[in-house]
Amino acid sequence: MPHPLPLSRQEPPPRVACSGCHLRSLCLPQGLHATAAAWLDGMVSAQLAVPRGQALLRAGAPLESLYAVRTGFFKTRVTAQDGREQVAGFQMAGDLLGLAGIASGRHTVDAVALEDSQVCVIPFGRQLGVGADVQALQQQLLRIMSRLIVHDHGVMLLLGSLGVRERLAAFLIRLTQRLQALGYSASALVLRMTREDMGSYLGMKEETVSRAFTWLQAQGLLEVRQREIRILDPQGLQQVAAAGSR
Amino acid sequence: MPHPLPLSRQEPPPRVACSGCHLRSLCLPQGLHATAAAWLDGMVSAQLAVPRGQALLRAGAPLESLYAVRTGFFKTRVTAQDGREQVAGFQMAGDLLGLAGIASGRHTVDAVALEDSQVCVIPFGRQLGVGADVQALQQQLLRIMSRLIVHDHGVMLLLGSLGVRERLAAFLIRLTQRLQALGYSASALVLRMTREDMGSYLGMKEETVSRAFTWLQAQGLLEVRQREIRILDPQGLQQVAAAGSR
DNA sequence: CGCAGTTTTGACGTGTTTCAACTACTGTGG
DNA sequence: CCACAGTAGTTGAAACACGTCAAAACTGCG
Known part of the structure; x- marks a missing residue:
């Protein structure tokens, strides 16, 4: 058939x-x-x-x-x-x-x-x-x-109460939690979406997403290679996400 | 009893x-x-x-x-x-x-x-x-x-895609629509919440809410007296809400 | 009448967007 | 296998929107 x-x-x-x-x-x-x-x-x-x-x-x-x-x-x-x-x-x-x-x-x-x-x-x-x-x-x-x-x-x-770095940090934490629930690693992930997609979701422009990544990396919290992310300091990331800088 | x-x-x-x-x-x-x-x-x-x-x-x-x-x-x-x-x-x-x-x-x-x-x-x-x-x-x-x-x-x-004036305009439109569904006037309303409440909901500070009101009034779209609002130009308000200024 | 809470207005600082250039990847066809 | 084009990502400088801080006007309530 x-x-x-x-x-x-x-x-x-x-x-x-x-x-x-x-x-x-x-x-x-x-x-x-x-x-x-x-x-x-x-x-x-x-x-x-x-x-x-x-x-x-x-x-x-x-x-x-x-x-x-x-x-x-x-x-x-x-x-x-x-x-x-x-x-x-x-x-x-x-x-x-x-x-x-x-x-x-x-x-x-x-x-x-x-x-x-x-x-x-x-x-x-x-x-x-x-x-x-x-x-x-x-x-x-x-x-x-x-x-x-x-x-x-x-x-x-x-969206209403956090600055862009905090938003991105919170997003990454949520994402790893969901991935972890599926049995994936909690510290290494591959982003499936573009910076623009993330920005759209988080209410910021792609350039700003990029800068936020750069900043988180500079803080020693992440290692970013394109869409491959390694979380070096989950606790520190958590703290960033919690600090309402806006 | x-x-x-x-x-x-x-x-x-x-x-x-x-x-x-x-x-x-x-x-x-x-x-x-x-x-x-x-x-x-x-x-x-x-x-x-x-x-x-x-x-x-x-x-x-x-x-x-x-x-x-x-x-x-x-x-x-x-x-x-x-x-x-x-x-x-x-x-x-x-x-x-x-x-x-x-x-x-x-x-x-x-x-x-x-x-x-x-x-x-x-x-x-x-x-x-x-x-x-x-x-x-x-x-x-x-x-x-x-x-x-x-x-x-x-x-x-x-929250993600509009500037503060647009946000407030959209909020007011939604609110009047809901009130209208309850049989109230579409052009006059009394806000039950404070500026701070609105700001919290819309992701902005109370001062900014106030300024946005002042601006909408200056455009001739609203008449604001404290919590009593009269909508003078619903269509114009609609246009403001639709214009993504961010 | 006076006091506390809410709203408005002003001046200033900063975070984010905008615009633009440049770099790093991905896949495609020569 | 390399050259190429197209897409995605990064970075910088300048503009501007919004937040912050401070003070004054207005409202409602005891």
Whole structure:
């Protein structure tokens, strides 16, 4: 059976069970019981490969599915009516994409893969809407969204009350924490996004991001080689992030 | 039967039905059917009066209820570990308080009444968690939280990409829109919060807020007398808010 | 009436953006 | 394999927006 699709699918779609996924505890944190997990297996209809640079979501498109990142790295981007754009967040393994679209039934962000990625497709239409045993999952969704709101509060605090060096330091700390939760090193990381992306997210210009990196390096807190970052003094970085210099 | 409580309750607790509340369409927007609305009536266990200045919620306190604002005006405030504070939002009739606490089971913000207010108490504990007919309401909650996330994205965009005058203009526009949805005038409003509160929310100092007001007034867009604002040129204000001057 | 909190205004300092040039990488085709 | 172009990142100097510090005017309240 021939493939009418472009070559975006790298492998034949493997029907992977959530209950066996090593990211299970991330997608579905605190005790989602066996029954619910098994049910979720049915929910995830397929996996999808998204090559680097491709948009998985487009603002304005009808919300048909949510997506859970399995591997790879995404950025989401919001666009104001007047055309201003801003990176709204970065998503990695275990994160959900599309939640902001639930309210209106249409996506409100673009989600672009920053590296070749794989996502689980969670059809939202009928199933999550009127399903029978949806309770536990909806509750899970509530928690996830609540956490997102808390996170956004943190970002607003960051944008409103910190200077640029502090913002970058806080960003790096958050990022390493998330990476660490996925089993990566806490002291070495490879940034998947450009300086401009970071700047957009953190409310500063790319040149300023660059200067902030240079400064953190000069303080002996980081070692920066392009997108490869080594954190030399996590505690010192923490202190920088905490010092409201504005 | 004597009251062991402090004098925070101004009236005997009237058991008000949501289905008869004139705010119904705000708390429970798009078609929540009669059955669900009736069920919600049972959900709202009581009303509570909150005098001006009093905290209805405290960060860290266990999440026992959500609250729906019936009358009045609140601010929510987040606090970083290092003590930095920021206003995270303003809530008025029809808005829900406490959503950010669902993730952890504890409140993450302080909610302070900016004027004498009344709220509906929505016990969260068992009822919303394992209830039988919860489906529709949970779905409603999902939509509300999703909308909140979208809103927060807007605020982040504002903080990250606009100058202070633009930020204030955008804030005023949003505020009048919400007030208008409640039936108030679109061109005259009374601010319930201080300049400092606005500044905290918008990421600027109170002096800067004041200057921004003065500037908007000098442009002939507003008439400012303390907290009483008259919008003279809504369209012009819109244009200011859209012009990314940073 | 007086006092405390809020708001406004001014002068000044500094952090961030802007504009511009230059350097370091990445991938592509000769 | 190297040359090349295109993209991403760095660095510098000057402009300017916002913060800071200080003081005065206004408001509300006891």
